[in-house]
Amino acid sequence: MPMNKLCNLLKLKNEDLLFDKIMQSFKEKITKWDYFINWTKVFGNIDPIEKELNLLNFLIGKEDVETEAYNLIKQYPQVIKAFPTLIAVREKSIDILIDTKNFIYKNYSFNKGKLTDNECKELANFVVNSGIGAILKDKKVKSLVDYATGVEVGLDSNGRKNRGGSLMESLVEEFVSDTCQNLGIQYMPQATSKKIKEQWNIEVVVDKSSRQIDFAINKNGKLFFIECNFYGGGGSKLKSTATEYIEMNRYWNKQGIEFIWITDGAGWKSTLKPLREYFDKADYLLNLEMLKEGLLYTILG
Structure with missing residues (x-):
């Protein structure tokens, strides 16, 4: 089986080292002032x-x-x-x-x-x-x-549960925006196939009409799709998300689109198996600490 792309970019000897890096740097919380009351x-x-x-x-x-x-x-x-x-x-x-x-x-x-x-x-x-x-x-x-x-x-x-997801998106967008600006490339939040076609004239076949991607990045006609979420606690949702994203990664890769999943939160510490299953079948799994280290720039650069 070929080495994970991120492993190659980071020049790591094996994928276990990369997964350990992800696993050991999950954030406990991402609470900001606007989390409490709207x-x-x-x-x-x-x-x-x-x-x-x-x-x-x-x-x-x-x-x-x-x-x-x-x-x-x-x-x-x-x-x-x-x-x-x-x-x-x-x-x-x-x-x-x-x-x-x-x-x-x-x-x-x-x-x-x-x-x-x-x-x-x-x-x-x-x-x-x-x-x-x-x-x-x-x-x-x-x-x-x-x-x-x-x-x-x-x-x-x-509504705090939903705001947790919004907080993660706003945090990730700061890194996405800075990275794309530094590289001179475009990104689109809450991207749909229609918006991608209208703005970039690139055809994307979606699995369902309501499909919305957290962030789409256009690097000279090459698309990168990013999904992000934060799980402060465990539960069945984590497993179902990992399973869904395995299929999503495969689906986008078939169209020549790179898929990047950015996830974090202490909830993963008790649900590592489904995360590892995704990691073993996909190229890009990142957390917030890895964004801080500039790994998104490494992937897109």
């Missing part, structure tokens, strides 16, 4: 309902919250569009199981323009049964705008 998204979700939240502030401290909520909803029906945020959901309507023996559900919709008197009563009842009523009555919150902002922060924290 404040633009948080306030972007508050702005459209800020007036409605301020109207609902009227209910704070009211003894008979249900009656007051009914009157408020009847006069200002638009306030109901803020209800999903108050209970930390994204849906514009929800079904509540009100009869557990017969599995009967009650639907509450929060995107209606006009409301019947009965719907106003039901939505006022929703305020009470959801627990929001007690919080308002007992003055547990002083401002529903502040409360809703806190809810949005909590909901946004669920």
